[in-house]
Amino acid sequence: MIIKAQKSRLIICCLLYALLLIATTSCSLGEGLPLEKEIIHLVEAEERDMPIEEEVLKETPEPKIYDSFSEAYLGILTSNSSTLTDELLSDAQIYASEIDIGDGKIALVDVFGDETPELLYIYTDPEVTEFTNRLFLKIFTFSEADGVISIFDSRVYSASGGGSTYCVFQVQSGGLMGYYCGSGAYSWYGFWPIINDKWEENAEYEEPLFYIDNRNFAKLFYIDSWTEIAVPYMQYGKEITEKEFNKIGKEIMEDIDKVLFQGPVSAERGLHMYKQNDFWKDITPFEEICMTYDEAVVWLKAQ
Numbered sequence: 224m225i226i227k228a229q230k231s232r233l234i235i236c237c238l239l240y241a242l243l244l245i246a247t248t249s250c251s252l253g254e255g256l257p258l259e260k261e262i263i264h265l266v267e268a269e270e271r272d273m274p275i276e277e278e279v280l281k282e283t284p285e286p287k288i289y290d291s292f293s294e295a296y297l298g299i300l301t302s303n304s305s306t307l308t309d310e311l312l313s314d315a316q317i318y319a320s321e322i323d324i325g326d327g328k329i330a331l332v333d334v335f336g337d338e339t340p341e342l343l344y345i346y347t348d349p350e351v352t353e354f355t356n357r358l359f360l361k362i363f364t365f366s367e368a369d370g371v372i373s374i375f376d377s378r379v380y381s382a383s384g385g386g387s388t389y390c391v392f393q394v395q396s397g398g399l400m401g402y403y404c405g406s407g408a409y410s411w412y413g414f415w416p417i418i419n420d421k422w423e424e425n426a427e428y429e430e431p432l433f434y435i436d437n438r439n440f441a442k443l444f445y446i447d448s449w450t451e452i453a454v455p456y457m458q459y460g461k462e463i464t465e466k467e468f469n470k471i472g473k474e475i476m477e478d479i480d481k482v483l484f485q486g487p488v489s490a491e492r493g494l495h496m497y498k499q500n501d502f503w504k505d506i507t508p509f510e511e512i513c514m515t516y517d518e519a520v521v522w523l524k525a526q
Contacts, residue, residue, distance in 0.1 A: 293524070296363065300342075300519060307345075307346055307347075321487045324358065326516055328484050329343070329519040330484070330514065331522065334399055339365055341374075343361070345360055345484050346361060357378055357382075359379060360484070361375065362376075375418055377430050388404050392481065392482045393481050393483060394478045394479060395478050398417075399417040399418060400414055400415065400416055411447065413433070413438060413441035413442075414472075415437070415442065416442055438457055439457075441459070443468065444457040476506065481509070482510070483513055
């Protein structure tokens with residue numbers, strides 16, 4: 224915009240010089256000065272309407288540049304604080320829908336092995352209503368070259384039409400994986416890699432990632448065989464045998480390094496995930512390693 228304004232001034236100056244030359248010639252021929260005065264008034268009016276450089280700069284402010292991941296992540300957390308706890312939820316929603324995130328579910332772990340942690344958190348729908356029974360997973364990464372970038376944002380839990388549960392965990396290689404189980408008219412569950420080339424490089428997945436419609440992106444997927452989906456056991460959209468399914472499922476469970484987030488695990492409401500299928504029922508329930516909102520803020524400030 225600044226360059227455009229400078230070009231406009233140059234054109235105006237050239238035009239003014241040419242017209243003044245004509246006006247001077249006309250004056251020498253006894254035709255008077257009205258044309259010269261009109262030209263000057265036109266130029267002054269054009270100059271008044273043209274934004275100066277300072278005004279142009281105010282219209283396009285520079286984006287916020289963070290010096291460190293801790294500063295960037297702290298800014299994100301504080302600007303979204305109301306959706307990172309149960310602040311927007313009613314007691315009825317928390318109990319009936321089990322979307323309880325308490326004082327926050329926030330994790331800072333190195334996903335890509337570059338010694339800079341990523342920011343992960345579970346958040347509630349910002350437009351929460353009596354019938355909003357959803358939780359979302361969001362992931363940010365940071366680098367000195369690119370600053371802070373949102374790399375994942377998808378629903379991770381829904382409470383409608385039946386029971387369901389979720390788990391987000393880090394595998395021993397450092398990557399992330401999400402487990403989701405849904406039950407109602409029929410039962411299904413799957414393990415989905417998060418931020419994985421296998422689904423990033425192919426057709427875009429539908430939101431949410433952890434859902435039956437995205438079973439082709441699941442490393443392992445099962446659904447009741449009596450549904451319209453005739454293939455009960457799948458790996459990345461291809462049919463496998465029950466024996467292969469059980470072998471892959473066991474390998475996934477053995478590869479779990481730490482659980483970042485998981486659905487409710489309480490004596491009052493049941494163990495949910497740890498009673499749902501053969502892969503979880505013999506596993507000692509994991510402890511989430513995530514922090515509360517206040518704990519995350521204190522940790523980031525200390526960095």
